[in-house]
Amino acid sequence: MHQRRCRAVAFSEYGTADVLRMVDHAVPEPGPGQVRIAVRAAGVNPIDWKIRSGAMADVMPLRLPAVPGVDVAGVVEHLGPGVTALAVGDEVFGKAVSGSYAELAVANLDALAAKPAAMSWEVAAALPVAxxxxxxxxxxxxxxxxxxxxxxxxxxxxxxxxxxxxxxxxxxxxxxxxxxxxxxxxxxxxxxxxxxxxxxxxxxxxxxxxxxxxxxxxxxxxxxxxxxxxxxxxxxxxxxxxxxxxxxxxxVYGEPDDMSGILTEVGALVAAGAITVLVARTYPLADAAAAHRDSQSGHVRGKLVLAPI
Structure with missing residues (x-):
């Protein structure tokens, strides 16, 4: 039986944005307390290209090839063992553990929140890390x-x-x-x-x-x-x-406590218009390298997003 595959951006060696490639990637499987998400948008953060460059290799070693990205917004596609708090078809946003520059990504339940209906996929993907x-x-x-x-x-x-x-x-x-x-x-x-x-x-x-x-x-x-x-x-x-x-x-680094609660609170503030998220630019998944170069320029106002995926 052939393993399911999906499109993703990955890198097999540390280096410049040129090491990023579109690949045919194995579909990640959710474990206990995790869900698989059909990705609609993925946020691009400076930490993504710092990891890709090798600058973080000592503190965040990777098993290569690796799919970059943390910020994710999409639709729950498959539930891991024991997950009952979400259902297939739920729209969510948060942080992926499998790399978010992909058609499919896995996230921990406690790092996700329900996406407000009024919030676009791009804005949802721009929010989690920030x-x-x-x-x-x-x-x-x-x-x-x-x-x-x-x-x-x-x-x-x-x-x-x-x-x-x-x-x-x-x-x-x-x-x-x-x-x-x-x-x-x-x-x-x-x-x-x-x-x-x-x-x-x-x-x-x-x-x-x-x-x-x-x-x-x-x-x-x-x-x-x-x-x-x-x-x-x-x-x-x-x-x-x-x-x-x-x-x-x-x-300050690492993850705060109650990520799901923070995302829910901020999502409500954005939906109510109390916080505005500026999406500076969106790129197709295949142009992830261009997004990394723009992020590295240090002159971006707001957030960069890969969408639609």
């Missing part, structure tokens, strides 16, 4: 309504969602971005400041006494400025620079 990362970053900061938070890299996929979640929680948000993205940040209720050299001085023009907390979502060497502006290493988080810990700040 929203769960934002919640994971905010958890140790002890944020209180009325405080001011600085988000370095606020126009990017994670930064823009984090900024809106902070605004929804009653915080004043200052966000860094290149000047051509400042109007976009203002549209999100964020006070824009130019990133890069002179960051601390630029922030003090809009917050003379500094800020209460800061999140580095860019990984462009801003940590010393963020520490200066907060005056408290306990209230500085980096999502992109592991050297944060050598400076006394926190480097």
């Amino acid at each position: 929203s769960t990362t934002a919640f994971h970053a905010f958890a140790p900061l002890g944020l209180s309504e009325g405080e001011t938070i600085l988000i370095d890299g606020a126009a990017g996929g994670v930064g823009s969602v984090a900024a809106q979640i902070a605004r929804h929680r009653g915080l004043t948000v200052i966000g860094t971005a290149s000047p051509h993205n400042h109007d976009y940040l203002r549209s999100l209720g964020v006070i824009p400041v130019a990133y890069g050299a002179g960051l601390a001085a630029g922030v003090r023009t809009v917050a003379a006494h500094g800020v209460d907390a800061a999140v580095d979502a860019a990984g462009q060497g801003s940590l010393r400025a963020l520490l200066e502006l907060t005056g408290n290493a306990d209230r500085v988080i980096s999502l992109a620079d592991p050297s944060a810990e050598s400076l006394g700040a926190r480097f």
Whole structure:
């Protein structure tokens, strides 16, 4: 009996985006507590190309060939043993464990949420990593309504969602971005400041006494400025620079608790219009390499998505 196959993007060696290839891939089988999803859209995140390049090989070793991608949105196609909380045909979004750049992907039940009917597949696929990362970053900061938070890299996929979640929680948000993205940040209720050299001085023009907390979502060497502006290493988080810990700040990685609950909450906020997700560009699955190159350019406003699949 022949094993079922599906189309997927995979790489057999670490390297540039050129190592990505369309392949005929074995259909992944869901285990206990898992479901298989017919993928409608897959989000592209910087972690995808960092893994593909080999930069993460020491901390996230892969068995090659591997299918990239975590963010996924689609329709439940097959239930793993013991799964009763979902049914075949349910529309879901969340994080895949088998690689999401594929026609079919497997996900853990506790990393999925029901997709609101009003939410497009593309937006659903753009949300999981960005929203769960934002919640994971905010958890140790002890944020209180009325405080001011600085988000370095606020126009990017994670930064823009984090900024809106902070605004929804009653915080004043200052966000860094290149000047051509400042109007976009203002549209999100964020006070824009130019990133890069002179960051601390630029922030003090809009917050003379500094800020209460800061999140580095860019990984462009801003940590010393963020520490200066907060005056408290306990209230500085980096999502992109592991050297944060050598400076006394926190480097946040891994998965937050209650991913399903976070996705459900953020999905409801998006469906209600309280949070806007900008999908900067969509690509066919076969153009995953182009999506990686664009993501690596560092100049993307919002999220990149592979869709429809």
